[in-house]
Amino acid sequence: MKKTIYAALVISAIFLSFACVPKHEHDFSQTECGQVLTCSICGQTKDEIKEHTWIEATCTTPKICAECGQIGGDPLGHTTNFGVCERCGAKVGKELLEQFDDEAFAINTITMTVSNTILDYSDREGVPTYSMLITASDSLEDTIEHYNKVIDLCGDNEKLSKVKEAALEARNSIPSRPYEDSSICKKAWLEDMVDYTTDCAMFYLEIAEIAGEQ
């Protein structure tokens, strides 16, 4: 009798030990990224680290893990800064136009201040003084960085070649300081200034043109 009870206990103990952890397919899906794969049912581990489940980056979103949300790097960015993106087909250019506007505004502010000062003086007193033209030239030099920014932004983009050309032309026609205090030099400077304001206006026109296309 004792033997029978003992046997029954052993059998039930064995049965119970199986019953505690029912036969199952290991489930490693709950393991967190970077941790050793561990079955969420029985705790058994596998000699393997759970890798991130990367969703590839797009033009506007970075590579991201679908499991833990970790971000790996930056968005790819569109293939162009103006025109249609070859990767995602988006029409791109609004940001660039805003940047152009900022630069054009800065150029316009400087150019208008200089030319109004010269014109006002000419109306009242006649030919501007040598020192006025020196100051004017130096002020106009401050527009160079803004033209350069535009030229840089245009890069090799075919669609922006006219803007780039116009910016180059305007930048290169900024009147430099008159080299001496003579009426010939001052007159030459004033003519250069007229040429420059024309080139400057052409530059604005080109920006308006592409803004219209967008």
Ligand SMILES: [Zn+2]
């Ligand atoms: Zn398991």
Ligand SMILES: [Zn+2]
């Ligand atoms: Zn992850």
Ligand SMILES: [Zn+2]
């Ligand atoms: Zn894109």
